[in-house]
Amino acid sequence: MQILTVEQMRQAEAAADAAGETYAMLMERAGQATAAAVAALIEPAGPSILILVGPGNNGGDGLVAAHHLQTAGASVCCYIWKRAPEGDANLRRAGESGCRLLWAEQDAALAALTAEAERADVILDALLGTGASRPIEGQLAELLACVRRVVEVRRSPRRPANGDAPLLIDPLDDLPEQPATPLVVAVDVPSGLNCDSGVADPATLPADLTVTFGFPKPGQFVFPAAQWIGKLLTADIGLRPYAPAAASLRLMTAAQAAERLPARPLDAHKGSFGRALIIAGSVNYTGAPSLAAQAAARAGAGLVTLALPERIYPVVAARQLEPTYLVLPHVMGVISPDATRILEEKIGGYQAALIGPGLDQEKEVTRFAHEFLAGKERAKPKHRGRIGFVAGSAPAETGEDEDAEQESRRMPPLVIDADALNALAQEENWWEKIPAGSILTPHPGEMARLLKVERDAVQADRVGIARQAARDWKQIVVLKGAYTVIAAPEGPAYLLPFANPMLATAGVGDVLAGVIVGLLAQGLEPLDAALAGTFVHGLAGEQIAEEWEQQSGTIASDLIAALPATLDRLRA
Numbered sequence: 191m192q193i194l195t196v197e198q199m200r201q202a203e204a205a206a207d208a209a210g211e212t213y214a215m216l217m218e219r220a221g222q223a224t225a226a227a228v229a230a231l232i233e234p235a236g237p238s239i240l241i242l243v244g245p246g247n248n249g250g251d252g253l254v255a256a257h258h259l260q261t262a263g264a265s266v267c268c269y270i271w272k273r274a275p276e277g278d279a280n281l282r283r284a285g286e287s288g289c290r291l292l293w294a295e296q297d298a299a300l301a302a303l304t305a306e307a308e309r310a311d312v313i314l315d316a317l318l319g320t321g322a323s324r325p326i327e328g329q330l331a332e333l334l335a336c337v338r339r340v341v342e343v344r345r346s347p348r349r350p351a352n353g354d355a356p357l358l359i360d361p362l363d364d365l366p367e368q369p370a371t372p373l374v375v376a377v378d379v380p381s382g383l384n385c386d387s388g389v390a391d392p393a394t395l396p397a398d399l400t401v402t403f404g405f406p407k408p409g410q411f412v413f414p415a416a417q418w419i420g421k422l423l424t425a426d427i428g429l430r431p432y433a434p435a436a437a438s439l440r441l442m443t444a445a446q447a448a449e450r451l452p453a454r455p456l457d458a459h460k461g462s463f464g465r466a467l468i469i470a471g472s473v474n475y476t477g478a479p480s481l482a483a484q485a486a487a488r489a490g491a492g493l494v495t496l497a498l499p500e501r502i503y504p505v506v507a508a509r510q511l512e513p514t515y516l517v518l519p520h521v522m523g524v525i526s527p528d529a530t531r532i533l534e535e536k537i538g539g540y541q542a543a544l545i546g547p548g549l550d551q552e553k554e555v556t557r558f559a560h561e562f563l564a565g566k567e568r569a570k571p572k573h574r575g576r577i578g579f580v581a582g583s584a585p586a587e588t589g590e591d592e593d594a595e596q597e598s599r600r601m602p603p604l605v606i607d608a609d610a611l612n613a614l615a616q617e618e619n620w621w622e623k624i625p626a627g628s629i630l631t632p633h634p635g636e637m638a639r640l641l642k643v644e645r646d647a648v649q650a651d652r653v654g655i656a657r658q659a660a661r662d663w664k665q666i667v668v669l670k671g672a673y674t675v676i677a678a679p680e681g682p683a684y685l686l687p688f689a690n691p692m693l694a695t696a697g698v699g700d701v702l703a704g705v706i707v708g709l710l711a712q713g714l715e716p717l718d719a720a721l722a723g724t725f726v727h728g729l730a731g732e733q734i735a736e737e738w739e740q741q742s743g744t745i746a747s748d749l750i751a752a753l754p755a756t757l758d759r760l761r762a
Contacts, residue, residue, distance in 0.1 A: 191405065191406070191424070191440060191441040191443055191446075192405050192433050192437045192439070192440055192441075193405060193406050193407065193408055193411075193437070193439040193440060193441050193685065194404070194405040194406075194407060194433060194434070194437055195385075195386050195407065195408060196320050196321060196385050196386050196407065198433070198434045198436070198437055199320060199404060199405065199407070199429075200321075201432075201434050202404060202405070202429045202432040202433050202434065203216060203404075203429065203432075205432040206428060206429055206431075206432045209432070211428050211429075211432075213247070215428070216403075216427050216428060216429070217247060217250050217251055217254060217280070218254055219403075219425075219427035219428060220251040220254065220377075220378070220403045220425065220427050221250075221251045221252070221253070221254020221255040221256075221257070221258060221280075222254065222255075222258055223401060223403070223425035223426075223427060224251060224252070224254075224255040224314065224375070224377055224401045224425070225254075225255040225258035225259045225262070226258075227375065227399065227401045227423055227425070228255070228259060228312055228314070228373075228375060229259070229262060231312075231373060231399070232311055232312060232373065235262065235263030235264070236263060236264070236265070237264050237265070237311035237312060238264070238265045238267070238306075238309050238310050238311050238312075239256075239259055239264045239265065239266045239267070239310060239311065239312045239313075239314065240266075240267050240269060240306045240307055240310035240312070240313045240314070240372075241253075241255065241256050241266060241267070241268045241269065241289075241313075241314040241316055242269050242271070242313070242314065242315050242316060242317050242333070242337070242381075243256075243268050243269065243270045243271065243273060243281075243316050243317070244271055244272070244273065244316060244317035244318055244319075244381070245271070245272045245273045245274075246318070246319055246321075247319055248316050248317065248318060248319030248320075248377055248378055248381075249270075249273055249316050249317065250278075250280050251316055251319075251377050251378065251403075252268070252314055252316025252377050253268065253278075253280035253281055253283070253284045253316075254280055255314060255316070255377070256268050256284040256287070256289045256314075257280070257283050257284050257287045257289070260284070260287040260288050260289045261287055266284075266287075266288075266289040266290070267289065267290045267291075267292060267306050267310075268281075268284055268289050268290070268291050268292070269292045269294065269297075269302075269303055269306060269333075270291060270292065270293050270294060271294040271317060271329070271330060271333060272294070292306070294329060294333060300332065300333065300336045303333065303336055303337065304336060304340060307336070307337050307340040307341070307372070308340055308344070310372045311371065311372055311373065312372060312373045312374075312375060313337060313341070313372050313373070313374050313375070313395075314375050314376075314377055315374065315375070315376045315377060315380055315381050315395050315397065316377040317330065317333075317334075317381040318330075318379075318381035318382060319377075319378050319379065320378055320379050320385045320407060322381065322382065323384065325391060326381070326382045326391045326392075326393040326394070330381075330393070331393045334381065334382075334393045334394070334395050335393060337395055338395050338396075341372060341374060341395075344371060344372060345370055345371070370398055373398050373399070374395060374396065374397050374398050374399075374420070375397060375398065375399045375400070375401065376395075376397035376399070376400040376401070376419070376420070377401060378400070378401070378402050378403050379400060379402065379407070379410070380394050380395055380396065380397045380400065380418050380419065381393075381394060381395065382394035383409065383410075383415050383418060383419075384409050384415070385407035385408070385409040385410060386407070386408060386409050387409055387412065387415075388408070388409040388410075388411070388412025388413065388414070388415040388416065389409075389415065390414055390415040390418050394418055396417075396418045396420070397418065397419060397420040398420040398421065399420050399421045399422075399423060400419045400420055400421070400422050400423070401423050401425055402422060402423070402424055402425070403424075403425055403427050403429070404424075404425075404426070404427055404429035404430070405424065405429065405430075405433065406422065406424050406441055408439060408653065410422060411673040411685055412652075413672065416672070416673070416689060422687075437682075438657075438681075438682045438683065439653060439682060439683055439684075439685065440682045440683070440684045440685070441684070441685050441687055442676075442684050442685065442686055442687060442721060442724075442725050443687075444725070444729070444760060446721070446725075447721065447722050447725035447726065447729075447760055448760040448761060450714065450718040450719075450721060450722040451709075451722055451757065451760060451761060452490065452709065452712040452713060452714060454490070459492075460492035460493055461492055461493075462492060463490055463491055463492030463711065463712050464491055464492055464493075464540075464541035464542065464710075464711030464712045464713060465491070465492065465493045465494075465495065465539060465540045465541055465542075465711060466486045466491045466493070466494050466495070466540060466541070466542050466543070466544065466707045466708055466710070466711035467495050467497060467516070467533075467536070467537065467540040467542070467543040467544070467602075468482050468483055468486065468494060468495065468496050468497065468513075468543070468544045468545075468547070468704070468707065469497045469498075469525070469533065469543065469544065469545040469546075469549075469562075470482055470496065470497075470498060470544070470545070470546065470547040470548050470549060470700075471496070471498040471499060471502050471506065471525075471547070471548045471549070472499060472502065472523055472524045472525070472548055472549055472550035472552075472555070473499070473501050473502055473522070473523025473524065473550075474523070474548075474550055475547075475548030475549075475550060476502050476505050476506055476548070477548070477697060477700075478547035478548025478608070478697065478700045479496050479498050479502075479506055479547060479548055480506055480509065480510050481547070481697045481700040481701050481704065481746050481747070481750065482544060482547045482700045482701070482703055482704035482707070483496050483510060483512070483513045483704065484510070484512075484701075484704065484747070484750045485700070485701040485702075485703075485704025485705045485708065485749075485750050485753065486544075486704040486705070486707050486708035486711070487512055487513075487708065488705075488708070488750055488753040488754055489704065489705045489706075489708030489709055489712075489723070489726070489753060489757070490708055490709070490712055490757070491542075491707070491708040491711040491712060492711070492712075493514065494512065494513045494514070494708075495513060495514045495515065495516055495540070496510070496513045496514075496515050496516070497515075497516040497517075497518055497529075497533060497536075498515070498516075498517070498518060498525075499517075499518050499519070499520030499523060499524060499525050499526075499529075500517045500518065500519065500520050501520045501522075501523040502523065503515060503517050516532070516533075516536060518532060518533075519532075521552075521554045522552070522554075524549065524550045524552045524554055524555050525549060525554070525555055525558050526554055526558065527554060527557045527558045527561055529558055529562075530558060530561045530562045533562060537600070537601060537602065538600050538602075540602050540711070541602055541603070541710065541711045541712075541713065542602050542603050542604070542605070542707045542708075542710030542711040542719075543601070543602050543603075543604050543605070543707065544604075544605040544606075544607060544703050544704065544706075544707040545559065545562065545563070545604070545605070545606055545607070545610045546559075546605075546606055546607035546608040546609050546610030546611060546703065547607055547608050547609075547699075547700040547703055547704075548608065548609070548700070549608065549609035549610060549613075550609055551609055551612050551613070555609060555613060556612075556613040556616055558613075559609075559610045559613035559614065560613060560614075560617055560620075560623075563604075563606070563610070563614065563623070563624045563625075564623040564624060565601070565623075565625075601625050602710075603627070603628070603629075603710045603716050603719075604624075604625055604628040604629065605628070605629045605631060605703050605706050605707045605710065606624070606628055606629065606630050606631070607630075607631045607699065607700075607703040608631075608636070608699065608700070608703070611630060611631075611632050611636045611639075611640060612636060612639060614640065615636070615639040615640045615642075620640075621662070621663035621664065621665065624665075626664040626665065627664070627665065627666065627679075627716055628665050628666065628716070629665070629666045629668060629706060629710075629716050629719065629720050630663070630665050630666065630667050630668065631668040631670060631699070631702060631703055631706070632667070632668075632669060632670065633669075633670045633671065633699060634648045634649055634652075634669070634670075634671055637655065637656075637659070637669055640659070641655070641659065648669075649671075652669055652671070652673075652675050653675050653677075653683055653685070655669070656669040656675040656676075656677040656683060657675075657677045657683045659677070660677035660678055660679050660683075661677075661679050661680075663679075664679045665679070666678050666679075666716050666717055666720050668702075668706075668720050668724060670699060670702070672688075672689035672690075673685050673686060673687070673688070673689055674686040674688070674724050674728070676717075676720050676721055676724060678717050681717075684721060686724050686725060686728050687728075688728035688729070688731065688732060690728065690731045690732060690735055690741075691741045691742065692731050692734055692735045692738075692740075692741055692742065692743075692744045693728070693731045693744075693749070695744060695745060695746060696746065697745070697746030697747075698727075698731075698746050698749060700746065701727065701746050701749050701750055702723065702724065702727045705723040705726055705727050705753065706719050706720055706723035706724070707719075708723075709722055709723050725760075726753065726756055726757060726760065727749070729756050729759070729760070730749050730752040730753055730756040731744075731749060731752075733752050733755065733756055733759075734748055734749065734752055
């Protein structure tokens with residue numbers, strides 16, 4: 191699904207109007223969609239609904255919703271701010287439907303507004319639309335502050351401390367089952383929220399549900415504004431064919447993730463689903479390789495091999511029965527640079543590889559990561575002896591043997607995570623020395639180190655930073671965090687529709703890297719593996735949050751346990 195800026199939305203609406211899908215038709219559909227969303231949450235026959243109506247098209251959408259809700263049996267009051275009644279067909283129709291009309295100009299003390307807000311089951315914010323950019327001041331600021339105070343007082347006995355935490359409605363999800371009282375619904379956008387930058391005016395009324403029209407907007411996924419959106423529902427009002435071709439940001443959906451998942455034929459065997467090699471772990475981080483290996487297997491890889499330092503092999507192998515192992519030489523419990531030649535001899539037997547989880551940041555690890563990723567040992571050495579647990583062999587003497595040896599050393603599609611990224615950050619122009627088209631999975635701190643900028647600079651423009659880095663580095667970048675960004679060297683960038691504090695816990699990144707490499711091993715192209723893997727990972731977190739009905743307490747292994755059901759849910 192495309193994500194459009196405010197200007198791109200104007201272009202789409204103008205193109206639709208020129209094609210015969212008039213502005214009046216678009217407004218009618220927008221109002222109908224809003225009314226339908228409210229009706230899906232609260233039985234429309236009987237409830238009291240307060241609609242805050244502004245002067246522009248957003249107010250018109252609210253008036254259309256008022257008509258349909260009143261007709262469906264609700265008791266609707268339209269509180270109108272700075273809207274001229276002359277020639278306003280939607281205002282007239284709302285009145286003729288039986289909606290009560292109150293005018294802000296006649297309510298100087300806001301007594302009528304207070305009374306309506308105190309009895310309302312639903313409050314619709316249709317004051318300012320996506321085009322508003324000036325600060326909210328004067329009467330409008332007072333009006334919004336009044337409603338906000340009433341809402342806070344009414345919710346105070348039972349509202350949880352994290353009641354404003356954002357969740358995005360995915361096509362697999364239903365609308366909220368137990369809405370707060372009163373339910374606050376924003377028409378297209380909460381008034382005062384900038385849909386391009388994500389800046390929210392202090393007077394903005396936080397929404398429980400935002401019904402946005404045509405396409406989601408970039409500012410709806412940027413904090414702090416994202417926490418004012420509530421759940422986000424995108425309503426199709428007939429604009430999809432008219433989106434500008436220049437729109438280069440996408441929102442991943444369940445359908446797009448499902449179509450990228452690898453097939454699972456009935457006559458398959460473990461070889462059908464590929465072999466994944468995971469290079470991970472150190473004496474201080476024995477859990478990371480286990481988490482990544484379990485995730486890769488749960489994502490469907492046929493065989494997972496853990497390549498780890500000999501020092502931690504007994505610890506990891508004692509609790510991980512399913513993987514095979516490639517034991518590597520170590521220096522004080524971290525992988526030694528000598529491990530590069532062992533991996534070079536084995537790497538060609540795998541369809542995908544992951545390097546980084548739990549490697550630590552000792553200088554030996556940094557040297558190993560540089561040599562392995564840059565392929566400094568990939569050229570045929572003059573002599574290889576016995577290192578660690580793997581025997582060397584005599585050098586090849588014929589060109590044919592040399593070609594076979596080179597093929598056995600080819601680097602499969604690669605996921606670079608965690609401490610492997612930290613190692614790269616210490617080398618100048620590192621992106622010129624690693625395989626192009628690899629999948630890099632930094633969190634904001636790691637991204638800042640790779641770019642040599644402050645973390646706040648990364649968070650201030652997550653999409654722009656990820657997109658430019660992918661182009662400059664010629665790599666696929668998965669910038670983790672709330673609304674994870676995935677960018678490739680060419681084509682659109684993607685946003686994941688998940689912002690879930692349940693995933694803010696140690697080891698969750700190791701699980702994500704494992705899922706991605708598990709999908710890579712099954713033959714997915716790197717971008718598809720990154721997109722499908724991050725979506726599966728995020729959706730598994732959403733499932734846990736739904737089942738547990740809480741936003742804390744999960745651990746990374748809980749996420750792994752949820753992966754098979756999540757995959758089945760997408761494939762259904």
